[in-house]
Amino acid sequence: xxxxxxxxxxxxxxxxxxxxxxxxxxxxxxxxxxxxxxxxxxxxxxxxxxxxxxxxxxxxxxxxxxxxxxxxxxxxxxxxxxxxxxxxxxxxxxxxxxxxxxxxxxxxxxxxxxxxxxxxxxxxxxxxxxxxxxxxxxxxxxxxxxxxxxxxxxxxxxxxxxxxxxxxxxxxxxxxxxxxxxxxxxxxxxxxxxxxxxxxxxxxxxxxxxxxxxxxxxxxxxxxxxxxxxxxxxxxxxxxxxxxxxxxxxxxxxxxxxxxxxxxxxxxxxxxxxxxxxxxxxxxxxxxxxxxxxxxxxxxxxxxxxxxxxxxxxxxxxxxxxxxxx
Amino acid sequence: xxxxxxxxxxxxxxxxxxxxxxxxxxxxxxxxxxxxxxxxxxxxxxxxxxxxxxxxxxxxxxxxxxxxxxxxxxxxxxxxxxxxxxxxxxxxxxxxxxxxxxxxxxxxxxxxxxxxxxxxxxxxxxxxxxxxxxxxxxxxxxxxxxxxxxxxxxxxxxxxxxxxxxxxxxxxxxxxxxxxxxxxxxxxxxxxxxxxxxxxxxxxxxxxxxxxxxxxxxxxxxxxxxxxxxxxxxxxxxxxxxxxxxxxxxxxxxxxxxxxxxxxxxxxxxxxxxxxxxxxxxxxxxxxxxxxxxxxxxxxxxxxxxxxxxxxxxxxxxxxxxxxxxxxxxxxxxxxxx
Amino acid sequence: xxxxxxxxxxxxxxxxxxxxxxxxxxxxxxxxxxxxxxxxxxxxxxxxxxxxxxxxxxxxxxxxxxxxxxxxxxxxxxxxxxxxxxxxxxxxxxxxxxxxxxxxxxxxxxxxxxxxxxxxxxxxxxxxxxxxxxxxxxxxxxxxxxxxxxxxxxxxxxxxxxxxxxxxxxxxxxxxxxxxxxxxxxxxxxxxxxxxxxxxxxxxxxxxxxxxxxxxxxxxxxxxxxxxxxxxxxxxxxxxxxxxxxxxxxxxxxxxxxxxxxxxxxxxxxxxxxxxxxxxxxxxxxxxxxxxxxxxxxxxxxxxxxxxxxxxxxxx
Numbered sequence: 009x010x011x012x013x014x015x016x017x018x019x020x021x022x023x024x025x026x027x028x029x030x031x032x033x034x035x036x037x038x039x040x041x042x043x044x045x046x047x048x049x050x051x052x053x054x055x056x057x058x059x060x061x062x063x064x065x066x067x068x069x070x071x072x073x074x075x076x077x078x079x080x081x082x083x084x085x086x087x088x089x090x091x092x093x094x095x096x097x098x099x100x101x102x103x104x105x106x107x108x109x110x111x112x113x114x115x116x117x118x119x120x121x122x123x124x125x126x127x128x129x130x131x132x133x134x135x136x137x138x139x140x141x142x143x144x145x146x147x148x149x150x151x152x153x154x155x156x157x158x159x160x161x162x163x164x165x166x167x168x169x170x171x172x173x174x175x176x177x178x179x180x181x182x183x184x185x186x187x188x189x190x191x192x193x194x195x196x197x198x199x200x201x202x203x204x205x206x207x208x209x210x211x212x213x214x215x216x217x218x219x220x221x222x223x224x225x226x227x228x229x230x231x232x233x234x235x236x237x238x239x240x241x242x243x244x245x246x247x248x249x250x251x252x253x254x255x256x257x258x259x260x261x262x263x264x265x266x267x268x269x270x271x272x273x274x275x276x277x278x279x280x281x282x283x284x285x286x287x288x289x290x291x292x293x294x295x296x297x298x299x300x301x302x303x304x305x306x307x308x309x310x311x312x313x314x315x316x317x318x319x320x321x322x323x324x325x326x327x328x329x330x331x332x333x334x
Numbered sequence: 335x336x337x338x339x340x341x342x343x344x345x346x347x348x349x350x351x352x353x354x355x356x357x358x359x360x361x362x363x364x365x366x367x368x369x370x371x372x373x374x375x376x377x378x379x380x381x382x383x384x385x386x387x388x389x390x391x392x393x394x395x396x397x398x399x400x401x402x403x404x405x406x407x408x409x410x411x412x413x414x415x416x417x418x419x420x421x422x423x424x425x426x427x428x429x430x431x432x433x434x435x436x437x438x439x440x441x442x443x444x445x446x447x448x449x450x451x452x453x454x455x456x457x458x459x460x461x462x463x464x465x466x467x468x469x470x471x472x473x474x475x476x477x478x479x480x481x482x483x484x485x486x487x488x489x490x491x492x493x494x495x496x497x498x499x500x501x502x503x504x505x506x507x508x509x510x511x512x513x514x515x516x517x518x519x520x521x522x523x524x525x526x527x528x529x530x531x532x533x534x535x536x537x538x539x540x541x542x543x544x545x546x547x548x549x550x551x552x553x554x555x556x557x558x559x560x561x562x563x564x565x566x567x568x569x570x571x572x573x574x575x576x577x578x579x580x581x582x583x584x585x586x587x588x589x590x591x592x593x594x595x596x597x598x599x600x601x602x603x604x605x606x607x608x609x610x611x612x613x614x615x616x617x618x619x620x621x622x623x624x625x626x627x628x629x630x631x632x633x634x635x636x637x638x639x640x641x642x643x644x645x646x647x648x649x650x651x652x653x654x655x656x657x658x659x660x661x662x663x664x665x666x667x668x669x670x671x672x
Numbered sequence: 673x674x675x676x677x678x679x680x681x682x683x684x685x686x687x688x689x690x691x692x693x694x695x696x697x698x699x700x701x702x703x704x705x706x707x708x709x710x711x712x713x714x715x716x717x718x719x720x721x722x723x724x725x726x727x728x729x730x731x732x733x734x735x736x737x738x739x740x741x742x743x744x745x746x747x748x749x750x751x752x753x754x755x756x757x758x759x760x761x762x763x764x765x766x767x768x769x770x771x772x773x774x775x776x777x778x779x780x781x782x783x784x785x786x787x788x789x790x791x792x793x794x795x796x797x798x799x800x801x802x803x804x805x806x807x808x809x810x811x812x813x814x815x816x817x818x819x820x821x822x823x824x825x826x827x828x829x830x831x832x833x834x835x836x837x838x839x840x841x842x843x844x845x846x847x848x849x850x851x852x853x854x855x856x857x858x859x860x861x862x863x864x865x866x867x868x869x870x871x872x873x874x875x876x877x878x879x880x881x882x883x884x885x886x887x888x889x890x891x892x893x894x895x896x897x898x899x900x901x902x903x904x905x906x907x908x909x910x911x912x913x914x915x916x917x918x919x920x921x922x923x924x925x926x927x928x929x930x931x932x933x934x935x936x937x938x939x940x941x942x943x944x945x946x947x948x949x950x951x952x953x954x955x956x957x958x959x960x961x962x963x964x965x966x967x968x969x970x971x972x973x974x975x976x977x978x979x980x981x982x983x984x985x986x987x988x
């Protein structure tokens with residue numbers, strides 16, 4: 009069952025006296041109930057803006073929003089701000105990269121968690137307090153009763169992210185959006201948080217959109233992966249075919265750029281040349297063309313269409329990478 | 335066996351914690367680096383890994399005397415740099431350079447590239463004329479893959495990867511022997527990381543540089559290093575050739591660390607058994623007694639761990655571990671206690 | 673091989689940019705400033721003020737001190753001729769041309785504001801710079817020097833500005849110079865704290881560490897890296913304080929601490945004189961008051977716009 013259907017989402021930032029910056033340029037993807045979907049890309053690819061748009065967290069001024077985000081039958085972009093606030097936190101919740109700035113520094117953790125419970129689940133004083141302690145316990149915060157009284161700065165980075173996750177799952181949302189949830193954390197803590205997210209998704213049947221630049225995180229978590237480049241999805245596949253046989257030269261290049269811990273001999277890296285700054289506008293061809301190592305004439309002129317193999321592996325490239333065992 | 339270029343013995347960096355405004359008093363110490371020995375052969379690459387707060391950056395900066403050294407020796411090419419002062423220290427800096435993590439904040443935004451690269455040359459009296467120095471700058475820019483006209487540009491006009499190349503050029507232009515690279519790629523996009531990693535390797539091959547690379551990313555460190563040292567709370571817990579360390583990690587912390595690193599391969603990820611560590615890093619101002627890892631160690635024992643600090647000892651040729659129970663854990667005599 | 677392709681990329685990326693030479697941060701800030709209506713409004717106000725203050729006194733129709741129309745003024749009957757063809761802003765209580773007095777008064781106000789702020793800036797920046805450099809790179813002794821200077825600044829700040837100014841005026845007597853020194857002295861700790869704070873923040877930056885590791889001498893690091901990068905907030909403060917200085921100078925003149933020759937026009941003095949006629953001829957107060965407010969507003973607008981333009985967070 010499709011829970012979230014994002015159709016042709018586009019976001020442009022407009023500043024007085026400057027050309028509009030198109031951060032997201034026609035992104036479409038779906039999330040099924042209970043599914044983990046990855047949005048992967050490097051800085052500036054539009055992955056975070058996509059999530060903010062879905063959550064209705066983009067500023068109204070200076071932003072041009074296009075397309076639809078249909079959540080369980082309702083277009084979120086058509087909702088009044090008031091109704092959107094009800095959806096947010098209750099049905100859809102979000103976890104951010106930096107847990108310290110996402111928590112209010114002058115309010116104890118406990119109060120911040122109970123506030124969510126009171127607002128969205130209509131719980132009262134003691135009951136909310138008990139539920140909050142249960143939640144902290146569930147996300148692996150030791151001694152939850154004491155922690156409830158503490159302020160964000162008294163917790164470590166990992167504990168803060170756990171507290172934020174507790175707040176996000178407090179109302180058993182049907183969709184959780186995690187924007188780089190482990191990027192600010194050390195790898196041993198990252199492992200803990202990723203395990204926790206996996207458990208929660210499994211236990212509550214929550215769908216998860218995992219936004220990250222780390223292909224390693226995606227490989228271990230996501231059912232479906234969308235790779236973004238310069239505001240468009242350039243490849244979509246289930247994670248196994250994606251990693252085994254990436255079709256878009258960008259995905260292929262990214263995988264070739266990462267040193268692997270499990271390789272027996274350290275193999276030379278094959279970087280992608282240039283930088284994201286070299287992107288072409290999509291209107292005049294493939295944005296990745298200037299950095300691509302498989303360019304053909306058809307790359308420039310018209311934007312490449314999204315193509316699909318018979319297994320449903322989608323790619324936006326006129327000269328996809330060929331794999332010998334196809 | 336190549337000669338040792340850098341030899342560190344018993345290095346300690348303790349930061350006093352002070353209270354008070356004018357009449358401040360010391361109320362404790364942060365034991366950022368607490369007794370580290372390591373050797374780097376000329377032309378080699380030593381990788382230092384560890385999580386935030388383990389003291390790896392402090393160690394790197396102390397080697398270059400950018401942090402005060404509390405105790406110990408830093409012998410660079412036969413001279414104890416830790417004991418140098420004033421003008422002798424300043425002159426010695428030419429041969430030991432640093433590459434920083436954040437290429438934006440490590441470049442003065444008001445200096446153009448030529449000025450950034452020339453400043454060090456002038457400070458050390460390298461090159462007799464402006465033209466000669468300019469030549470050297472152009473050559474260095476060429477070596478790091480930047481065009482000649484980058485000279486008149488300012489840092490904010492470059493992309494992250496290009497800025498890191500400027501930072502590398504600034505270190506190279508003085509003709510150093512040793513380069514300490516502190517998280518040289520972690521601020522960069524994945525596709526750019528590989529460019530910079532390859533550039534560092536190319537430069538090492540061409541110029542015979544010696545590297546000390548500090549990073550939290552084990553895969554990156556393993557890729558570029560010959561020898562890897564794993565740091566935890568101010569001390570080395572394991573040191574081995576990069577091959578041996580990844581083939582056979584012996585210290586419990588190294589094992590946990592390696593099992594936590596995500597690999598971009600679903601097949602590997604699905605088979606992986608994670609060794610999850612309990613809790614967080616203890617404060618370096620108040621480290622645990624005995625073995626510093628014992629509070630989070632899945633193999634912790636009732637005896638010795640809490641009373642005796644294990645020394646870094648050679649278990650196999652070139653493979654050193656600081657754990658009382660290395661053999662027992664390796665043979666399976668001691669298992670994870672949960 | 674890989675390096676060659678990398679170089680081509682770098683070339684391609686750079687050639688995409690139009691300008692032939694690099695763009696300094698000042699240039700970039702100026703560009704942003706030009707696009708900001710707030711800055712333009714402020715700049716226009718200041719420009720008009722400057723023109724009036726500098727060349728106005730040579731073009732005024734009458735002498736600002738000549739009591740030419742004294743015969744037409746009657747204090748007892750509250751008779752003060754208002755604006756008319758020969759006297760655009762009317763006649764003041766002494767029978768002098770109000771318009772000429774306003775113009776010449778602008779020059780006085782500008783002079784007092786600029787000299788006072790310069791005084792504050794020079795001494796404040798000197799003390800703040802020494803404190804900032806000592807705290808940032810001077811080690812244990814540096815911390816001491818910094819502490820002493822800054823405690824002194826705290827003491828100055830703890831005395832109310834007006835009280836400090838009045839005490840200074842009381843010590844050195846009544847004159848324009850008194851007003852300048854008094855207003856400037858109040859500004860010293862403001863500039864000192866600002867520059868010091870900014871320098872200490874800059875001293876933590878990685879590029880200072882990089883300079884040290886390059887073997888660059890400390891004085892050079894301070895003068896050519898830390899100080900230039902710390903100036904932006906100080907420059908903003910100069911424009912903001914210029915406006916305030918004009919108001920404060922007017923205030924001190926109003927209290928009678930300014931020029932002993934009270935016949936000489938100055939906006940603050942004109943306000944003092946006006947209070948006796950507030951009910952009979954409110955325009956005596958309105959003209960200088962509005963002039964002071966608009967001028968101060970001009971400097972404040974420009975200052976705020978500068979703050980925005982120089983904000984490193986907006987840098988792209």
